Amino acid sequence: MKGLIIGSGVILGLVLGFVPSIYRRKPNWWIILTIVLLFTTVFLTFVPFIGSNFATFKFAARNIPNFTGPLYFQVKDVILLDTNNNPKTFKVIISNPRISAVIDTMFVFGEPPNEFQAKQKLIAEVRYNFQLHHFEYIRTIAVNPLLVLPFVPQLGEQIRIMNFHVPCAWVAVIAYLISLVFSIRFLKSRKFEFDDISSASAFLGTIFAILATLTGMLWAKFNWGSFWNWDPRQTSIFVLLLIYLAYFVLRQSIENKELKARLSSVYSIVAFITVPFLVFIMPRLLEGNHPGAANSPNAGPILSSQEGTLNLLQTFGFSFGFLSFTMLFFWLLGLKIRLDHVHKFLLRRKNV
Amino acid sequence: MFEFLSNNQLYIVLFVVLIIWIGLFIYLINVEKKIETIEKLVDSQFKNKGDEK
Numbered sequence: 015m016k017g018l019i020i021g022s023g024v025i026l027g028l029v030l031g032f033v034p035s036i037y038r039r040k041p042n043w044w045i046i047l048t049i050v051l052l053f054t055t056v057f058l059t060f061v062p063f064i065g066s067n068f069a070t071f072k073f074a075a076r077n078i079p080n081f082t083g084p085l086y087f088q089v090k091d092v093i094l095l096d097t098n099n100n101p102k103t104f105k106v107i108i109s110n111p112r113i114s115a116v117i118d119t120m121f122v123f124g125e126p127p128n129e130f131q132a133k134q135k136l137i138a139e140v141r142y143n144f145q146l147h148h149f150e151y152i153r154t155i156a157v158n159p160l161l162v163l164p165f166v167p168q169l170g171e172q173i174r175i176m177n178f179h180v181p182c183a184w185v186a187v188i189a190y191l192i193s194l195v196f197s198i199r200f201l202k203s204r205k206f207e208f209d210d211i212s213s214a215s216a217f218l219g220t221i222f223a224i225l226a227t228l229t230g231m232l233w234a235k236f237n238w239g240s241f242w243n244w245d246p247r248q249t250s251i252f253v254l255l256l257i258y259l260a261y262f263v264l265r266q267s268i269e270n271k272e273l274k275a276r277l278s279s280v281y282s283i284v285a286f287i288t289v290p291f292l293v294f295i296m297p298r299l300l301e302g303n304h305p306g307a308a309n310s311p312n313a314g315p316i317l318s319s320q321e322g323t324l325n326l327l328q329t330f331g332f333s334f335g336f337l338s339f340t341m342l343f344f345w346l347l348g349l350k351i352r353l354d355h356v357h358k359f360l361l362r363r364k365n366v
Numbered sequence: 367m368f369e370f371l372s373n374n375q376l377y378i379v380l381f382v383v384l385i386i387w388i389g390l391f392i393y394l395i396n397v398e399k400k401i402e403t404i405e406k407l408v409d410s411q412f413k414n415k416g417d418e419k
Binding site: 039 | 376377379380383384387391394395397398401402404405408412
């Protein structure tokens with residue numbers, strides 16, 4: 015299911031990218047759709063609250079000392095315990111808001127807030143007491159939240175980054191793939207417009223790869239402790255950037271138009287061979303800090319087969335991220351190709 | 367509104383991101399229009415003198 019939703023976002027983005035064609039002006043509806051989809055992604059990223067289910071919360075509490083976090087639950091019953099205690103202690107029977115059969119207990123020290131009424135769905139900051147096996151209430155975060163994002167222990171609030179950072183890296187891969195395809199087409203047909211598309215696509219791919227690296231670095235500072243750790247994921251994107259920067263150096267260093275196009279096309283084909291290995295395979299084979307590394311639990315949130323790691327909302331947000339970023343990329347690519355085309359044409363006119 | 371934003375600071379981030387995207391889109395639409403104008407100009411000026419394709 016998860017794969018289907020994310021995959022359809024990816025494929026729809028690619029299909030829409032080639033409508034009406036890669037180098038013709040995009041129709042107005044297409045541009046409006048791109049803008050709407052991007053804003054939808056922004057809303058799905060920022061508007062929902064983050065709430066953990068019971069199992070994930072206990073898993074995090076077991077592994078992180080003094081852990082407190084957001085728990086999403088439904089109030090079933092509030093019971094006043096021993097009245098002699100000061101402050102009064104209340105025992106609250108809570109259930110999973112989606113599956114009411116999953117029941118647990120929470121202790122509230124002092125008068126419970128007004129929102130603690132039966133059938134009310136809440137997100138509250140709590141801690142888990144392992145000696146007495148109950149949750150302890152700290153403060154309420156949201157009452158009857160409409161949209162709830164899942165809680166991933168490794169990420170917490172940072173899960174929102176996923177909707178922008180991962181599509182950036184993905185768009186870089188698509189851009190390099192398009193560069194490869196048009197390089198092959200150039201070598202077959204020797205039409206220079208294919209070479210222009212290939213280089214424009216590699217250029218945009220490199221921009222998106224740099225954006226993914228920078229956003230990843232910012233996140234790494236707060237999750238791993240420093241901006242650059244030579245984590246397998248960081249090392250691999252660094253190598254990838256070096257490979258494609260060499261592509262532009264190669265292009266700049268050749269004056270002859272025919273030779274430039276031919277050599278850079280061959281280079282682009284060879285360079286793309288490394289992309290799947292550096293982006294998808296190597297960071298998963300080696301142990302590292304990035305989610306999805308060989309030592310991370312459940313193969314990271316995206317590929318995890320565990321129920322509830324990504325809920326339906328986060329899956330849709332993620333899929334919208336892929337879709338909207340892919341369309342944004344195709345829009346930018348079209349603009350760059352058309353601009354380069356006119357520029358080259360005018361330059362040649364000037365020289366004649 | 368002010369109180370809501372002070373209590374839910376994530377929404378400040380939301381507005382920052384929205385403003386940035388709106389700015390970028392205005393810029394992109396502008397570039398789109400300008401390229402279109404130049405393309406039309408080039409087409410009308412050099413119509414029958416052979417295109418590079």
